[in-house]
Amino acid sequence: MYGAGDPRQAPAARAKLTVPAMRARKGERPLTVVTAYDFTMARLLDEGGVDALLVGDSLGMVVQGHGNTLPVTVDEICYHGRAVARGARSAHVIGDMPFMSYQVSPMQAVETAGKLMKDGAFESVKLEGGAAFAEHVFRIVSAGIPVMGHVGLTPQAVHALGGFKVQGKRPEDAEQVVRDARALEEAGAYAIVLEAIPPDLAAEVTSAVSVPTIGIGAGAGCDGQVLVCYDLLGMYRGLSPKFVKRFAELGAAVVEATEAFVREVGDRTFPGPEHAFKPNGFATEDRPVH
Ligand code: KIV
Numbered sequence: 001m002y003g004a005g006d007p008r009q010a011p012a013a014r015a016k017l018t019v020p021a022m023r024a025r026k027g028e029r030p031l032t033v034v035t036a037y038d039f040t041m042a043r044l045l046d047e048g049g050v051d052a053l054l055v056g057d058s059l060g061m062v063v064q065g066h067g068n069t070l071p072v073t074v075d076e077i078c079y080h081g082r083a084v085a086r087g088a089r090s091a092h093v094i095g096d097m098p099f100m101s102y103q104v105s106p107m108q109a110v111e112t113a114g115k116l117m118k119d120g121a122f123e124s125v126k127l128e129g130g131a132a133f134a135e136h137v138f139r140i141v142s143a144g145i146p147v148m149g150h151v152g153l154t155p156q157a158v159h160a161l162g163g164f165k166v167q168g169k170r171p172e173d174a175e176q177v178v179r180d181a182r183a184l185e186e187a188g189a190y191a192i193v194l195e196a197i198p199p200d201l202a203a204e205v206t207s208a209v210s211v212p213t214i215g216i217g218a219g220a221g222c223d224g225q226v227l228v229c230y231d232l233l234g235m236y237r238g239l240s241p242k243f244v245k246r247f248a249e250l251g252a253a254v255v256e257a258t259e260a261f262v263r264e265v266g267d268r269t270f271p272g273p274e275h276a277f278k279p280n281g282f283a284t285e286d287r288p289v290h
Pocket of ligand 1: 035054055056057058059096193216226227228
Protein backbone atom coordinates (compact mmCIF):
# COMPACT_ATOMS: atom_id res chain seq x y z
CA MET A 1 0.00 0.00 0.00
CA TYR A 2 2.78 2.48 0.93
CA GLY A 3 5.98 2.93 -1.12
CA ALA A 4 9.36 1.47 -0.11
CA GLY A 5 10.92 3.46 2.73
CA ASP A 6 7.59 5.03 3.68
CA PRO A 7 7.54 5.14 7.48
CA ARG A 8 3.84 4.17 7.39
CA GLN A 9 4.90 0.69 6.28
CA ALA A 10 4.70 -2.03 8.90
CA PRO A 11 8.13 -2.76 10.42
CA ALA A 12 9.56 -6.18 9.50
CA ALA A 13 6.97 -8.45 11.05
CA ARG A 14 7.86 -10.24 14.24
CA ALA A 15 5.71 -13.26 14.97
CA LYS A 16 2.83 -12.85 17.42
CA LEU A 17 3.96 -14.04 20.83
CA THR A 18 1.84 -17.02 21.82
CA VAL A 19 1.07 -18.44 25.25
CA PRO A 20 3.25 -21.57 24.68
CA ALA A 21 6.10 -19.28 23.58
CA MET A 22 5.70 -17.23 26.76
CA ARG A 23 5.74 -20.37 28.90
CA ALA A 24 8.89 -21.54 27.11
CA ARG A 25 10.66 -18.36 28.22
CA LYS A 26 10.75 -19.63 31.84
CA GLY A 27 14.34 -19.40 33.01
CA GLU A 28 15.35 -18.06 29.58
CA ARG A 29 15.15 -14.48 28.25
CA PRO A 30 13.05 -12.35 30.67
CA LEU A 31 9.53 -11.47 29.54
CA THR A 32 8.54 -7.81 29.24
CA VAL A 33 4.95 -6.76 29.88
CA VAL A 34 3.63 -3.18 29.85
CA THR A 35 0.09 -1.93 30.35
CA ALA A 36 -1.64 -0.17 27.46
CA TYR A 37 -5.10 1.31 27.13
CA ASP A 38 -5.28 2.74 23.60
CA PHE A 39 -4.23 2.11 19.98
CA THR A 40 -1.44 4.70 19.72
CA MET A 41 0.35 3.66 22.90
CA ALA A 42 -0.07 -0.02 22.03
CA ARG A 43 1.50 0.54 18.60
CA LEU A 44 4.47 2.42 20.12
CA LEU A 45 5.09 -0.15 22.87
CA ASP A 46 4.78 -2.98 20.33
CA GLU A 47 7.29 -1.23 18.09
CA GLY A 48 9.59 -0.93 21.13
CA GLY A 49 9.64 -4.72 21.31
CA VAL A 50 7.55 -5.44 24.40
CA ASP A 51 6.40 -9.09 24.65
CA ALA A 52 2.91 -8.49 25.99
CA LEU A 53 0.47 -5.64 26.53
CA LEU A 54 -1.83 -5.77 29.54
CA VAL A 55 -5.09 -3.86 29.54
CA GLY A 56 -4.94 -3.67 33.32
CA ASP A 57 -7.71 -2.50 35.59
CA SER A 58 -5.07 0.06 36.61
CA LEU A 59 -6.88 2.05 33.92
CA GLY A 60 -9.31 2.98 36.71
CA MET A 61 -6.50 4.98 38.31
CA VAL A 62 -4.29 6.20 35.47
CA VAL A 63 -6.93 6.75 32.77
CA GLN A 64 -10.13 7.40 34.73
CA GLY A 65 -8.57 9.12 37.75
CA HIS A 66 -10.11 6.97 40.50
CA GLY A 67 -8.21 6.28 43.74
CA ASN A 68 -8.31 2.51 43.18
CA THR A 69 -9.24 -0.09 40.55
CA LEU A 70 -12.62 -1.14 41.95
CA PRO A 71 -14.96 0.91 39.70
CA VAL A 72 -13.62 -0.56 36.41
CA THR A 73 -16.18 -2.57 34.43
CA VAL A 74 -15.91 -5.49 32.01
CA ASP A 75 -17.26 -3.29 29.18
CA GLU A 76 -14.52 -0.71 29.84
CA ILE A 77 -11.80 -3.37 29.74
CA CYS A 78 -13.30 -4.65 26.44
CA TYR A 79 -13.47 -1.15 24.93
CA HIS A 80 -9.79 -0.50 25.69
CA GLY A 81 -8.90 -4.06 24.66
CA ARG A 82 -10.27 -3.61 21.14
CA ALA A 83 -8.18 -0.44 20.71
CA VAL A 84 -5.02 -2.07 22.05
CA ALA A 85 -5.53 -5.20 19.93
CA ARG A 86 -5.56 -3.02 16.80
CA GLY A 87 -2.18 -1.56 17.82
CA ALA A 88 -0.50 -4.83 18.85
CA ARG A 89 1.25 -6.34 15.86
CA SER A 90 3.38 -8.91 17.68
CA ALA A 91 2.77 -8.34 21.39
CA HIS A 92 0.42 -10.74 23.12
CA VAL A 93 -2.63 -8.90 24.52
CA ILE A 94 -3.93 -9.71 28.02
CA GLY A 95 -7.21 -8.50 29.52
CA ASP A 96 -7.61 -7.94 33.26
CA MET A 97 -10.75 -9.31 34.89
CA PRO A 98 -12.20 -6.43 36.92
CA PHE A 99 -13.39 -6.46 40.53
CA MET A 100 -16.50 -8.63 41.06
CA SER A 101 -16.50 -9.90 37.48
CA TYR A 102 -15.22 -13.36 38.54
CA GLN A 103 -15.15 -13.58 42.34
CA VAL A 104 -18.77 -14.72 42.67
CA SER A 105 -18.28 -18.22 41.22
CA PRO A 106 -16.19 -20.27 38.77
CA MET A 107 -19.17 -20.08 36.39
CA GLN A 108 -19.20 -16.27 36.53
CA ALA A 109 -15.43 -16.35 35.93
CA VAL A 110 -15.82 -18.47 32.76
CA GLU A 111 -18.58 -16.19 31.44
CA THR A 112 -16.56 -13.02 32.04
CA ALA A 113 -13.39 -14.52 30.56
CA GLY A 114 -15.40 -15.54 27.49
CA LYS A 115 -16.80 -12.02 27.11
CA LEU A 116 -13.28 -10.54 27.33
CA MET A 117 -12.06 -12.87 24.58
CA LYS A 118 -15.06 -12.23 22.31
CA ASP A 119 -15.78 -8.52 22.90
CA GLY A 120 -12.33 -7.34 23.99
CA ALA A 121 -10.27 -9.20 21.37
CA PHE A 122 -7.91 -10.47 24.07
CA GLU A 123 -5.59 -13.45 23.71
CA SER A 124 -5.56 -14.33 27.41
CA VAL A 125 -7.01 -13.01 30.67
CA LYS A 126 -5.54 -12.16 34.06
CA LEU A 127 -7.18 -12.39 37.44
CA GLU A 128 -6.11 -11.55 40.98
CA GLY A 129 -6.09 -14.11 43.79
CA GLY A 130 -4.44 -17.34 44.85
CA ALA A 131 -5.64 -20.73 46.07
CA ALA A 132 -9.15 -19.42 46.73
CA PHE A 133 -9.49 -18.84 42.97
CA ALA A 134 -7.81 -22.02 41.72
CA GLU A 135 -11.17 -23.54 40.77
CA HIS A 136 -12.05 -20.36 38.82
CA VAL A 137 -8.74 -20.55 36.93
CA PHE A 138 -9.20 -24.27 36.24
CA ARG A 139 -12.68 -23.69 34.76
CA ILE A 140 -11.53 -20.82 32.53
CA VAL A 141 -8.50 -22.80 31.31
CA SER A 142 -10.78 -25.80 30.68
CA ALA A 143 -12.85 -23.55 28.40
CA GLY A 144 -9.72 -22.99 26.29
CA ILE A 145 -8.87 -19.54 27.62
CA PRO A 146 -5.30 -18.98 28.87
CA VAL A 147 -5.08 -17.40 32.33
CA MET A 148 -2.35 -15.31 33.95
CA GLY A 149 -2.51 -15.36 37.76
CA HIS A 150 -1.67 -12.50 40.13
CA VAL A 151 -0.60 -12.92 43.77
CA GLY A 152 1.08 -10.87 46.50
CA LEU A 153 -0.44 -7.38 46.52
CA THR A 154 -3.79 -7.78 44.78
CA PRO A 155 -5.08 -4.19 44.35
CA GLN A 156 -8.73 -5.26 44.10
CA ALA A 157 -8.40 -6.29 47.77
CA VAL A 158 -7.09 -2.85 48.76
CA HIS A 159 -9.67 -2.39 51.50
CA ALA A 160 -9.14 -5.85 52.98
CA LEU A 161 -5.35 -5.34 52.91
CA GLY A 162 -5.58 -1.86 54.49
CA GLY A 163 -3.89 -0.11 51.54
CA PHE A 164 -1.41 -0.77 48.75
CA LYS A 165 1.11 -2.50 51.04
CA VAL A 166 4.00 -4.91 50.55
CA GLN A 167 2.78 -8.49 51.11
CA GLY A 168 4.44 -11.68 52.35
CA LYS A 169 6.71 -10.08 54.96
CA ARG A 170 5.79 -12.42 57.85
CA PRO A 171 6.90 -16.07 57.41
CA GLU A 172 3.29 -17.36 57.47
CA ASP A 173 2.26 -14.79 54.83
CA ALA A 174 5.27 -15.70 52.67
CA GLU A 175 4.27 -19.39 52.87
CA GLN A 176 0.75 -18.46 51.77
CA VAL A 177 2.12 -16.60 48.72
CA VAL A 178 4.08 -19.74 47.72
CA ARG A 179 0.96 -21.91 48.25
CA ASP A 180 -1.13 -19.47 46.19
CA ALA A 181 1.31 -19.51 43.29
CA ARG A 182 1.52 -23.32 43.33
CA ALA A 183 -2.29 -23.59 43.37
CA LEU A 184 -2.53 -21.31 40.33
CA GLU A 185 0.09 -23.30 38.47
CA GLU A 186 -1.73 -26.54 39.27
CA ALA A 187 -5.00 -25.01 38.08
CA GLY A 188 -3.38 -24.29 34.72
CA ALA A 189 -2.26 -20.64 34.84
CA TYR A 190 0.38 -20.05 32.15
CA ALA A 191 2.17 -17.26 34.08
CA ILE A 192 1.83 -15.50 37.43
CA VAL A 193 2.24 -11.83 38.33
CA LEU A 194 4.03 -11.31 41.65
CA GLU A 195 3.23 -7.85 42.97
CA ALA A 196 4.92 -6.03 45.86
CA ILE A 197 6.57 -8.90 47.69
CA PRO A 198 10.14 -9.10 49.03
CA PRO A 199 12.69 -10.07 46.34
CA ASP A 200 13.82 -13.24 48.13
CA LEU A 201 10.23 -14.46 48.36
CA ALA A 202 9.70 -13.69 44.65
CA ALA A 203 12.83 -15.70 43.82
CA GLU A 204 11.55 -18.57 45.98
CA VAL A 205 8.16 -18.54 44.20
CA THR A 206 9.94 -18.38 40.84
CA SER A 207 11.83 -21.58 41.57
CA ALA A 208 8.77 -23.24 43.14
CA VAL A 209 6.62 -23.01 39.98
CA SER A 210 7.22 -24.22 36.43
CA VAL A 211 5.47 -21.25 34.78
CA PRO A 212 7.00 -17.78 34.31
CA THR A 213 6.64 -15.26 37.13
CA ILE A 214 6.22 -11.63 36.12
CA GLY A 215 7.33 -9.23 38.83
CA ILE A 216 6.20 -5.74 39.73
CA GLY A 217 7.90 -4.52 42.87
CA ALA A 218 9.22 -8.05 43.41
CA GLY A 219 12.91 -7.72 42.54
CA ALA A 220 15.07 -9.13 39.77
CA GLY A 221 14.59 -12.83 40.53
CA CYS A 222 11.41 -13.19 38.43
CA ASP A 223 11.08 -14.52 34.88
CA GLY A 224 9.88 -11.15 33.63
CA GLN A 225 8.79 -7.67 34.65
CA VAL A 226 5.61 -5.63 34.19
CA LEU A 227 5.11 -1.87 34.56
CA VAL A 228 2.23 0.52 34.03
CA CYS A 229 3.01 2.45 30.82
CA TYR A 230 2.47 5.90 32.35
CA ASP A 231 4.89 5.03 35.18
CA LEU A 232 7.53 3.68 32.77
CA LEU A 233 7.21 6.82 30.62
CA GLY A 234 7.14 9.26 33.55
CA MET A 235 3.63 10.54 32.78
CA TYR A 236 1.57 9.61 35.84
CA ARG A 237 1.54 12.38 38.45
CA GLY A 238 -0.23 10.42 41.21
CA LEU A 239 1.16 7.96 43.74
CA SER A 240 4.45 6.53 42.46
CA PRO A 241 5.63 3.39 44.27
CA LYS A 242 9.32 2.85 45.06
CA PHE A 243 9.60 0.02 42.51
CA VAL A 244 8.73 2.26 39.57
CA LYS A 245 11.59 3.27 37.29
CA ARG A 246 10.71 6.19 35.03
CA PHE A 247 12.54 5.36 31.79
CA ALA A 248 11.56 8.75 30.34
CA GLU A 249 10.00 12.02 31.54
CA LEU A 250 7.23 12.35 28.97
CA GLY A 251 4.92 14.07 31.47
CA ALA A 252 7.29 17.06 31.57
CA ALA A 253 7.65 16.90 27.76
CA VAL A 254 3.84 17.05 27.35
CA VAL A 255 3.59 20.10 29.62
CA GLU A 256 6.47 21.79 27.78
CA ALA A 257 4.96 21.10 24.35
CA THR A 258 1.56 22.37 25.51
CA GLU A 259 3.15 25.56 26.85
CA ALA A 260 4.85 26.09 23.47
CA PHE A 261 1.52 25.57 21.63
CA VAL A 262 -0.27 28.04 23.94
CA ARG A 263 2.57 30.57 23.49
CA GLU A 264 2.76 30.26 19.69
CA VAL A 265 -0.99 30.47 19.17
CA GLY A 266 -1.00 33.50 21.48
CA ASP A 267 1.76 35.33 19.61
CA ARG A 268 0.48 34.09 16.20
CA THR A 269 3.70 32.27 15.24
CA PHE A 270 1.62 29.08 14.83
CA PRO A 271 0.28 28.22 12.32
CA GLY A 272 3.02 29.35 9.95
CA PRO A 273 2.83 29.40 6.16
CA GLU A 274 4.26 25.83 6.08
CA HIS A 275 1.13 24.61 7.91
CA ALA A 276 -1.34 26.09 5.40
CA PHE A 277 -2.80 24.22 2.42
CA LYS A 278 -1.59 25.00 -1.07
CA PRO A 279 -4.31 25.61 -3.63
CA ASN A 280 -5.51 22.18 -4.89
CA GLY A 281 -3.18 20.43 -2.42
CA PHE A 282 -4.00 17.43 -0.22
CA ALA A 283 -4.47 17.68 3.51
CA THR A 284 -1.49 15.42 4.27
CA GLU A 285 0.96 16.54 1.57
CA ASP A 286 4.60 17.18 2.47
CA ARG A 287 3.95 15.92 5.95
CA PRO A 288 6.16 13.26 7.40
CA VAL A 289 4.12 10.61 9.16
CA HIS A 290 6.10 8.87 11.89
O1 KIV B 1 -3.89 -3.54 36.49
C1 KIV B 1 -2.68 -3.61 36.22
O2 KIV B 1 -2.13 -2.78 35.50
C2 KIV B 1 -1.92 -4.72 36.79
C3 KIV B 1 -0.44 -4.70 36.62
C4 KIV B 1 0.18 -3.59 37.34
C5 KIV B 1 0.16 -6.01 36.95
O3 KIV B 1 -2.49 -5.59 37.35
